[in-house]
Structures are given as structure tokens and as C-alpha cells.
Amino acid sequence: MQQNRLQPNLDPFSLARELSGKLLIDGAFTPAISGRTFANVNPATGAVIGEAAEGEATDVDAAVGAAQRAQMTWAKLSSRERGKLIAECGRMLNEHVEELGRLVALETGKALRTESRVEASILADVFAFFGGLGSELKGETVPFRPDMLTMTVREPLGVVGAIIPWNVPMMLMALKIAPAMVAGNTVVVKFAEEAPFAVLRACQIMNQILPPGVLNILSGMGPECGGPLVAHKGVRKVTFTGPVETGKIIYKAAADKLIPVTLELGGKSPMIVMNDADLAKPIDGAVAGMRFTRQGQSCTAASRIFVQEDIHDAFVERLRARVDAMKMGDPLDEMTDIGTIVSPQQLEKVHSYIRLGEQTTGMHAIACSQLPTDEELKKGLFVRPVIFTGATNESRIAREEIFGPVTCVIKFKAYEEAIEQANDSEFGLAATIWTRDLKTALDAIQRLEARFVQVNQNLVVTSNLSYGGVKNSGLGKEASLEAMLEQLMARAVIS
Ligand code: NAI
Ligand code: MG
Secondary structure (H helix, E strand, O other), X not given: OOOOOOOOOOOHHHHHHHOOOOEEEOXXXXXXXXXXXXXXXXXXXXXEEEEEEOOOHXXXXXXXXXXXXXXXXXXXXXXXXXXXXXXXXXXXXXXXXXXXXXXXXXXXXXXXXXXHHHHHHHHHHHHHHHHOXXXXXXXXXXXXXXXXXXXXXXXXXXXXXXXXXXXXXXXXXXXXXXXXXXXXXXXXXXXXXXXXXXXXXXXXXXXXXXXXXXXXXXXXXXXXXXXXHHHOOOEEXXXXXXXXXXXXXXXXXXXXXXXXXXXXXXXXXXXXXXXXXXXXXXXXXXXXXXXHHHOOOOOXXXXXXXXXXXXXXXXXHHHHHHHHOXXXXXXXXXXXXXXXXXXXXXXXXXXXXXXXXXXXXXXXXXXXOOOOOOHHHXXXXXXOOEEEEOOOOOOHHHHOOOOOOEEEEEEEOOHHHHHHHHHOOOEEOEEEEEOOOHHHHHHHXXXXXXXXXXEOOOOOOOOOOOEXXXXXXXXXXXXXXXXXXXXXXXXXXXX
């Protein structure tokens, strides 16, 4: 096995062709049963880079069957042994960081230096983290009766269906499947139409280590491939990241089978900047939090920035200058800060919100950075980041998830007003407060209706922090030991 190990291929174009038309079921590449494929396009040039297999219900059957057959044996390994194999996956993935970073940059348009390479190393790190938790699947003893020893043991759920989006496909896949497998479940992943190759390659790398059938991966359309996966009677848990509407469809389908779900849905995350904040920090925080380097394609994007009146104008000016200095260009170019939007549909959605904001009375659009002028990028899905000023929390720009490089700055007078408006949203995912006053910070932590609240920083989700939202932002938690125990295992009582 050692000699035949996959070697990193740093040419993402050839890798995309090599991975074309394939599903990964029971440890082997296979085409979709129908033989159908659909084109994947480089969003920076409009050129076709490969074809993804178009899996449907029959392919789902094959993948779930393989996962069911593998699950008994996998669950019988000691949890420590499973953890070791998952950690070994992390080590292998680490050898492929550059390769995977280049591939995800090519297919999604996310810049290599600022986003894609970073995502590839997070992928490897998530496997290293969960691989170390194999011994932590502990149960409890229950003081039920003095003459009886009563305890709980944790058991896997069975086959887990994981449906992932395209914005950070490798990281979001990792946060779902690494803990699921350590817990003794086997997995069928359905990846997003827009980002097929990097996740497929990552699973190919891991299948060098994992027993066949433990990790299967499907591609296909949402309703025709994701739908049958959720509905399949062999799937005992579904975990999904994506938009609210699809989350609700999945929740209803899972309810029909009475299986548990974890849903990580949208956001409209508020960032509250108080007059006393040290201005350099929230400027950095807004750039990082808004994920301008990812074209704002993030569920935690700081897309509602409440700034207290005394510092409002200075804040807007400094934020504009910072975003303006970012370089848009070829995602694979090391000099590029900002790449492209993922798809023409998504670009049109972003443009429609920019038009809407421009037409809204009182709102003013500040477009930053410059579109690239290179001839080969002229069909690229580039859009200039926009900061809207003069926005109110009632405007659609402030209420709806845009999932693009569009943020709005809302001026406020008093702290109470900011908290009230921050909470006046259908979402409740992330929130930040920027102040030097400890009392204000502690108050905000308690009152902001979000499950990922930070003070004077805007970090991204990372393993070891329980992550998940309230309201329309979803159900359940991911990324931590507790999430693995509570969301991916069941407790059995033994007396
Ligand atoms: P989508 O819901 O079509 O796709 C997300 C995933 O769900 C894909 O893997 C897709 O194949 C699958 N899916 C779609 N319909 C399904 C169904 N009926 N049953 C099972 N699986 C299904 O979302 P799309 O088109 O990629 O994005 C639409 C909008 O959603 C974006 O404009 C953005 O606003 C938001 N979005 C939010 C994300 C988040 O992290 N919260 C991630 C991606 C998109
Ligand atoms: Mg869609």
C-alpha cells in the first residue's frame, strides 16, 4: 500500500479531468448508473474543467447499501482504533494540502492564498482533532438504585447522510464526517453540484486508509440525489449545511422517518461597534468577518455592521480603504486576495441585491477594489465588493442572506437600540461586539440571540468549539466533542 500511495498532483486542470464522471462507493470509483454527467465550469474563465457524475436514487441505494454493510465491522473496532485511522486520514490529507487547495480554488473561484489553501489545511486539521477523541466516547453511571449498577453506553447511529454546500466544501464535509466516523457511523456524502472535485479527491485519499464502504461519496442534483439520500430507509441521521429553504425540506423528509437531523443554515450576523472601540480592531474584524476574501460567501458573514454614531464616518472610510486595497484576480495567482463568485446564478443573485440597495432611498453604495482587466478573465464571475451606508435594519439588504460581498453599515445612537436591532432578524448564528467596556461586553454576550458570540474578534468556526445557530440558522451543533457525542451517537441504558 505504501508504494501505491496517491501522490499529490499540483495541476488542478488534469486532476479535474481525472476525477470526472466518478462517484466513490464501497472503496472504488464508479460512474453513475445512468452514465449521465454534468459540466463543471471554471468560474474565473467560463471554461469547462470537467464533468461530475449525476447520481440518482439507484446510486444512492448502492452507496447506502455499502455503508450499511461496512457499518457493523466498523462499529466493532475499538473507538481508539477508529480514531487512529481518522488521524491517519488527517496526516495523508496534510500531504495533499497544496493539491487540494489548488483544486478547490479552480472549481469554486476562491483565491488560493487567502482562502483555498487555508481551507485545505483546516480539512487535515479537523481529522487530526477528531482522530484524537476516539477514547472520549464515554457513557455515564446513573445512581438509580443502590442494589443496581446502571450505566449508559454510547452507540453509533448507523449510516449518516451528509449533504454539503460549495462555499467551504472540504471544511464543512470534514466537520460532519470526521466525528461521524470516529463515533462508529459510516457515511454517505452528497456534495454540491458546484464544487465536485476537491471533496471527491479528499475522499479518494482517505479511502486508501479506511475500509471500503465506511466513506462513500455521491454527486448529483439536490432533489434527485440529495432527496433520495435523506429519504432512504437505511440512513439513520442527516446532517446538512446550506440555505434555510432546503434545510426545511430536509427536516420534513427526516421527520417522516423520525430520524435526527443537524441543520446549519443561513445567517445575517450582526457586528456591533461601540464608540469606545479601538477602531483598528473592528476594521480588521469587519474584513475578516465579512469574508471579503471569500466574496462574502459565508453563513457567518458579518453582513450587518452596527456602528455607533461618533465613529461611524471614520469606520466607513477606513473599511472602504481596506477593501479597496484588496486585489481581485485569478484565484490561482498568489497575488490575488479576492477571486470569483461560484456560479452565474449566484452572481445574478448578488447583482440583484446590489441593484435593490442602490434603488433604496437613503442607501448609498460604495463599490471597492477593481475588476481584473486580464483578457483571459473577462468571462470570470467577478463582482466588486459593496459597502452600503445609510441602511436601516428594516431594509431587505439587512434582512436577507445575500451570500456575496455585500455588507451594510447601520448607524445607531444608543447600545440598547443596537442590541434590539441585532436581535431583530430571522437568523441567529454568529454575532460580535466591539468595545473596551467589560460591562457592555458581558451584557451583549448574554443578550445577543446567536450561538457564536465573540468580543473584539471575529474568528471563523474551528474544531473544538461547538458551532450551530438558533431561529432560522438551524438546529444542533457541530465541530466539538460534545457535538459528536450528542448529535452523532445514541445512549443505551444498561442495568
Ligand atoms: P442548495 O440548497 O441548492 O444546495 C445545497 C446542498 O443541498 C447541495 O448539496 C444540494 O445538492 C443539496 N440539495 C438541494 N436540494 C435538495 C433537496 N431537495 N434534498 C436534499 N438535498 C438537496 O443551495 P444553493 O443553490 O447552493 O445555494 C442557494 C443559496 O443558499 C445561496 O444563494 C446562499 O444564499 C445560500 N447558501 C447558504 C449556505 C450556508 O452555509 N448557510 C451554503 C450555500 C448556500
Ligand atoms: Mg441550488
